[in-house]
Amino acid sequence: MTDTDVPKSPRDAGDPLVLEQVSLTLPSAAGPVEILRGLDVTVKGGERVALIGPSGSGKSSLIAVAAGLERPTGGTVRLFGQDLAGLDEDGRARLRRGRVSLVFQSFHLLPNMTAEENVAAPLEIARVADATATARVWLDRVGLSARGRHYPHQLSGGEQQRVALARALASRPALLFADEPTGNLDAANAHKVADMMFELVAETGAALVLVTHDESLAQRADRIVRLRDGRVAVSPEKAKTRA
Amino acid sequence: MTPLSFRFAARELRGGVRGFRIFLACLALGVAAIAAAGSTAEAFRRGLASQASEILGGDLALNTRGRAFDAKEQRVLAHAGRVSYAVGSMAMAEAPSGDRRLVELRGVNGTYPLAGQVTFKAAAPGVSSVQSAIAPAKAGGIDGALVEQPLLDRLHLKVGDQFLAGNLPLRVTGVLLDEPDRLARGFALGPRVLTNISAMQRGGFMTRGLPFGETARVALPPGARLAQAKADLHRQLGGLIRIRDREDAAPGIHRLIDQLEYFLGFIGLASLVAGGLGVFGAVSAYLEARKPVIATLKALGAEGQLVRDVYLIQIGLLAALGVAIGLAVGAAAPLVMGEIVKDNLPVPALFAVYPWPLAKAAAFGLLSAAAFSLAPLGRARSTPPASLFRSDLEGAFQIGPEIVGAVLATVGLAAMAVVTAPTPLAAGIMIAGVAVSFGLLWALGWGSAIFAGRARAGARGPLRIGLANLAGPHSAARTASPAIGLGVALLACVVLIQSALLRQVAEVAPRTAPALVFTDIPTDRAAAFDAAVARAFGQPLTDKIYLREPFVTGRITAVRGQPVEVAKIDRSDRWAYDSDITMSAIGPEPEGAGIEDGKWWPAGYSGPPLVALDTDVARGERIRVGDAITLSILGRDIAARVAVLRKVEVGGFGASFPVVVTPDALAGAPLRQVAIAKATRPQEAAVTRQLGQSFPTVNVISVREQLEAATDLFARLALAIRGAAAVAALAGLLVLAGAIAARARARTREAATLKVLGASRTQILSAYVLEYGAVGVIAGTAGVALGYAAAWPVVVRVFHAKWSMDWAGVAALLAAAAVVAGIGGLLAAFQALSKRPAPALRAE
Numbered sequence A: 001m002t003d004t005d006v007p008k009s010p011r012d013a014g015d016p017l018v019l020e021q022v023s024l025t026l027p028s029a030a031g032p033v034e035i036l037r038g039l040d041v042t043v044k045g046g047e048r049v050a051l052i053g054p055s056g057s058g059k060s061s062l063i064a065v066a067a068g069l070e071r072p073t074g075g076t077v078r079l080f081g082q083d084l085a086g087l088d089e090d091g092r093a094r095l096r097r098g099r100v101s102l103v104f105q106s107f108h109l110l111p112n113m114t115a116e117e118n119v120a121a122p123l124e125i126a127r128v129a130d131a132t133a134t135a136r137v138w139l140d141r142v143g144l145s146a147r148g149r150h151y152p153h154q155l156s157g158g159e160q161q162r163v164a165l166a167r168a169l170a171s172r173p174a175l176l177f178a179d180e181p182t183g184n185l186d187a188a189n190a191h192k193v194a195d196m197m198f199e200l201v202a203e204t205g206a207a208l209v210l211v212t213h214d215e216s217l218a219q220r221a222d223r224i225v226r227l228r229d230g231r232v233a234v235s236p237e238k239a240k241t242r243a
Numbered sequence B: 001m002t003p004l005s006f007r008f009a010a011r012e013l014r015g016g017v018r019g020f021r022i023f024l025a026c027l028a029l030g031v032a033a034i035a036a037a038g039s040t041a042e043a044f045r046r047g048l049a050s051q052a053s054e055i056l057g058g059d060l061a062l063n064t065r066g067r068a069f070d071a072k073e074q075r076v077l078a079h080a081g082r083v084s085y086a087v088g089s090m091a092m093a094e095a096p097s098g099d100r101r102l103v104e105l106r107g108v109n110g111t112y113p114l115a116g117q118v119t120f121k122a123a124a125p126g127v128s129s130v131q132s133a134i135a136p137a138k139a140g141g142i143d144g145a146l147v148e149q150p151l152l153d154r155l156h157l158k159v160g161d162q163f164l165a166g167n168l169p170l171r172v173t174g175v176l177l178d179e180p181d182r183l184a185r186g187f188a189l190g191p192r193v194l195t196n197i198s199a200m201q202r203g204g205f206m207t208r209g210l211p212f213g214e215t216a217r218v219a220l221p222p223g224a225r226l227a228q229a230k231a232d233l234h235r236q237l238g239g240l241i242r243i244r245d246r247e248d249a250a251p252g253i254h255r256l257i258d259q260l261e262y263f264l265g266f267i268g269l270a271s272l273v274a275g276g277l278g279v280f281g282a283v284s285a286y287l288e289a290r291k292p293v294i295a296t297l298k299a300l301g302a303e304g305q306l307v308r309d310v311y312l313i314q315i316g317l318l319a320a321l322g323v324a325i326g327l328a329v330g331a332a333a334p335l336v337m338g339e340i341v342k343d344n345l346p347v348p349a350l351f352a353v354y355p356w357p358l359a360k361a362a363a364f365g366l367l368s369a370a371a372f373s374l375a376p377l378g379r380a381r382s383t384p385p386a387s388l389f390r391s392d393l394e395g396a397f398q399i400g401p402e403i404v405g406a407v408l409a410t411v412g413l414a415a416m417a418v419v420t421a422p423t424p425l426a427a428g429i430m431i432a433g434v435a436v437s438f439g440l441l442w443a444l445g446w447g448s449a450i451f452a453g454r455a456r457a458g459a460r461g462p463l464r465i466g467l468a469n470l471a472g473p474h475s476a477a478r479t480a481s482p483a484i485g486l487g488v489a490l491l492a493c494v495v496l497i498q499s500a501l502l503r504q505v506a507e508v509a510p511r512t513a514p515a516l517v518f519t520d521i522p523t524d525r526a527a528a529f530d531a532a533v534a535r536a537f538g539q540p541l542t543d544k545i546y547l548r549e550p551f552v553t554g555r556i557t558a559v560r561g562q563p564v565e566v567a568k569i570d571r572s573d574r575w576a577y578d579s580d581i582t583m584s585a586i587g588p589e590p591e592g593a594g595i596e597d598g599k600w601w602p603a604g605y606s607g608p609p610l611v612a613l614d615t616d617v618a619r620g621e622r623i624r625v626g627d628a629i630t631l632s633i634l635g636r637d638i639a640a641r642v643a644v645l646r647k648v649e650v651g652g653f654g655a656s657f658p659v660v661v662t663p664d665a666l667a668g669a670p671l672r673q674v675a676i677a678k679a680t681r682p683q684e685a686a687v688t689r690q691l692g693q694s695f696p697t698v699n700v701i702s703v704r705e706q707l708e709a710a711t712d713l714f715a716r717l718a719l720a721i722r723g724a725a726a727v728a729a730l731a732g733l734l735v736l737a738g739a740i741a742a743r744a745r746a747r748t749r750e751a752a753t754l755k756v757l758g759a760s761r762t763q764i765l766s767a768y769v770l771e772y773g774a775v776g777v778i779a780g781t782a783g784v785a786l787g788y789a790a791a792w793p794v795v796v797r798v799f800h801a802k803w804s805m806d807w808a809g810v811a812a813l814l815a816a817a818a819v820v821a822g823i824g825g826l827l828a829a830f831q832a833l834s835k836r837p838a839p840a841l842r843a844e
Helices: A059-066 A089-096 A115-125 A131-141 A157-169 A187-204 B003-015 B018-050 B052-056 B071-080 B149-155 B197-202 B226-237 B251-289 B291-299 B304-344 B355-381 B401-419 B424-458 B461-471 B476-512 B523-537 B571-576 B615-621 B681-694 B703-742 B744-756 B761-798 B807-833 B837-843
Strands: A017-026 A033-043 A048-052 A074-079 A100-103 A175-179 A207-212 A223-228 B060-065 B082-094 B100-108 B119-121 B143-147 B162-165 B168-178 B192-196 B213-219 B242-245 B516-522 B546-559 B581-585 B595-598 B610-614 B628-633 B636-646 B659-661 B672-677 B699-702
Touching: A017 A059, A033 A059, A033 A074, A048 A059, A059 A074, A059 A175, A059 A207, A089 B291, A089 B304, A100 A157, A115 A131, A115 A157, A115 B003, A131 A157, A157 A175, A157 A187, A187 A207, B003 B304, B018 B052, B018 B251, B018 B304, B018 B355, B018 B703, B060 B226, B071 B082, B071 B213, B071 B226, B082 B149, B082 B197, B082 B681, B082 B699, B100 B149, B100 B197, B100 B681, B100 B699, B143 B149, B143 B197, B149 B168, B168 B192, B168 B197, B192 B197, B226 B242, B251 B291, B251 B355, B251 B401, B251 B424, B251 B476, B251 B703, B291 B304, B304 B355, B355 B401, B401 B424, B424 B461, B424 B476, B424 B761, B461 B476, B461 B761, B476 B703, B476 B761, B476 B807, B516 B523, B516 B546, B516 B681, B516 B703, B523 B546, B523 B672, B523 B681, B546 B615, B571 B615, B610 B615, B610 B628, B615 B636, B636 B659, B681 B699, B699 B703, B703 B744, B703 B761, B703 B807, B744 B761, B744 B807, B761 B807
Parallel strands: A048 A207, A048 A223, A100 A175, A175 A207, B100 B192, B143 B168, B581 B659, B610 B636
Antiparallel strands: A017 A033, A017 A074, B060 B213, B060 B242, B082 B100, B082 B162, B082 B213, B119 B168, B143 B192, B162 B168, B516 B672, B516 B699, B546 B581, B546 B628, B546 B672, B595 B636, B610 B659, B628 B636
């Protein structure tokens, strides 16, 4: 599988994410545990979808499967029209490159790289020529142009998540997965990061899959999918308010 | 590898090398040992090469046995270049007080030495040069002699005193310190005495048939080609005169240096293998800690190969750093040691930084790093990005380029160790031994972990905690015990071999070997000699304490009708064919003849000559019973048929001649007699002194003295060799330290949890000491068992010595392994307990 084997423009391939009857069962000492049980979810281009549900309902696992970080044990996952079942791990990595980004609750910044290098890293991996210049632009966008040479441990939690957001959006992905992006932040920082995320997603036109416990944050999405015990609890509902 | 992988690797290295201290130490230790061994050996080789002419005493050295060079030969030699002659013989030195001592007597002519200098001190008045010190006596005078200090001490003589060498009166003109060609002549049975060659003639030492030897040394004219000159002399003088050249001045020393280099290098290699677990552990622990970074990189779109390359570059750079540290230490150590001991070295040495031994050590280090690092790197490549969500996910060991590379590096390591060894077969056996031992120790570590897992069900308190840790996924039994075990095995092997051999020379040999050897007993006065010995001993002589046989030296010149071609004989068996060996003529079968094939001839046999051969002699030409051989004895060729192959017990009390012929075969030949005797110290002193009056020319060799000298040498070497072997044990300790360090954070959390659950400090300390002490006992016991398995065949099969077990040494090793590992546990516990529980649990 090479870069040329996957659609060049995700917008040409219909819905960026389609999950059909996706299930995930993991082994454990006490026997197999069913995490996801026949999920059907579709995310359209530019759509903002919030996944909400109690702990253990399978929200993060759904992101792992949808982003191709984990193989489902059943069903089909299509990213930009490409069935992930036909791709090995490296193939899935290539498919994500430049098209799919992730933001995590615990940031997952690369500890030995500066803020600027962290933002540039996915661009460098995707062999973008002006990675560092682009990184600087995006750090400026998240208000951290003065912190470019700082390492993650020299930044506050809010700043780290803003760097993670810049890193996720610098490649202008078609699809952004955000797993509890405000879960480790205080209220003020959480609000700031959420505002920034929705603003930038709107600006880039990326679709957003947002996992959150926060009902008010979920309400800013176009659509809410409620999960319970690995299943969609109720039919996807339209969010009441827009960001 | 792409520029991106180098860029990311450089960024990752900003985090420092803290987790790599053990990695660096393990690599540096092994490389330093190999580099130091190679550099030291090279320093000796260069030293020998730089003084090759001085060591040989000229460009070429030619030897005869039992005769001097004749006039024709002297003319040929004179034509080749400047020539000096030296005659060597054993002799009994006797002081006016009647004290006697065997000496190595040597007479040289006026051109000696051609190369180098004779050094001496405390010269008598008027002595300014070696030639003036050993000047031939004027009419009615006494010849001068330079003698070594031990002779003066033993005979209570001083410079200016007279003594007898055999019947030859000599006057001490100075104390002999060194001769330029001493190293090439090898081992001496007694103090050396240097005089002039005409004194040797006057003293009767050069009578044809006596066991003397003459050496002619030739200094070739400038521009002469060594090989051509050697070939010309071979052609003109015939093949029976042994010719050595300056490039092979001291072959025995060269072999010794080769063996020493390999022994020390092998210890370095073993410590690289033992330390390899430290390398493996450090790389695994580092990559385990980097798992979130690896998963993040993959989530950002990085392929497995990029991830692998990023860490391969880092590990490669760190391996290069470890190797560089090892090379620096290995290159510097011989320079420092050389400076310290430069005045006490027995062999000339040119200490310097030599590139080849360092390159060899670097190659060993890098191959070892690759062999032990690539598998964890493969695992890093396959780390699933989903581990960002589930931290228990790990990469799998899969067959891929990394595993293939690790296998190739291991094979390369073994192949290089074998190819660079002086004796590849022995090296192959040693490498295989290390590999098998390592495999067994590794399996034992896993087995112990499984056993601990089952045993913990029936345990309580600290014992249960200790057993649970031993059974756990990061068990020190699996990581540290193979490394410690290998170190202990090497140390145990060396200790057991040394103690068994030391006991052989110090206790077993004095009981079984003769105390005295008498040589040059005149055949016509043999009976009188027996009577003189009996009188001196104060008891009748029996076969149990005294044996006398005819003695002669000669060569095997043809086998099965074909002339012997020495070059075609295996190098280790040439000694029996390229120079004279001892022979005897014996009628009835001697007691303990050790016959392995054939039948001894009947007493009174008078048919065609028959011969009994030592199997070690027969091996070189694959001689079997019934084969025809030709012996050259005292200028006569004797055609004989092999009747007996026997195992000669060298050093035992018996007829230990490698060649024995039927008495008729040597009828009429001017044979001398040789005798061996068991004697108490007073009997030894009495016979040495009393034979001076009736048999002054009979040499009395004290085997007891030789054994005492050997015991002393062994004892001095023991500490040095054990110290070298301890390097491998140190590698084991490093791995233990690495295992402790890798688990430090987890231990801290574990100790905090245990404290929260109510465990006392003593209980936690006990649990950890039990855990690591058990690792020490398991590794120590297995190591000693493997050391025993390696040492026994060496002692019994290679050295033909009696096996004896050094229980004290074994107990000390076992105790040391358990105590050191237990202390490791204590340190781990103290480190864990030094942290307050609350922050440690919050970090969780």
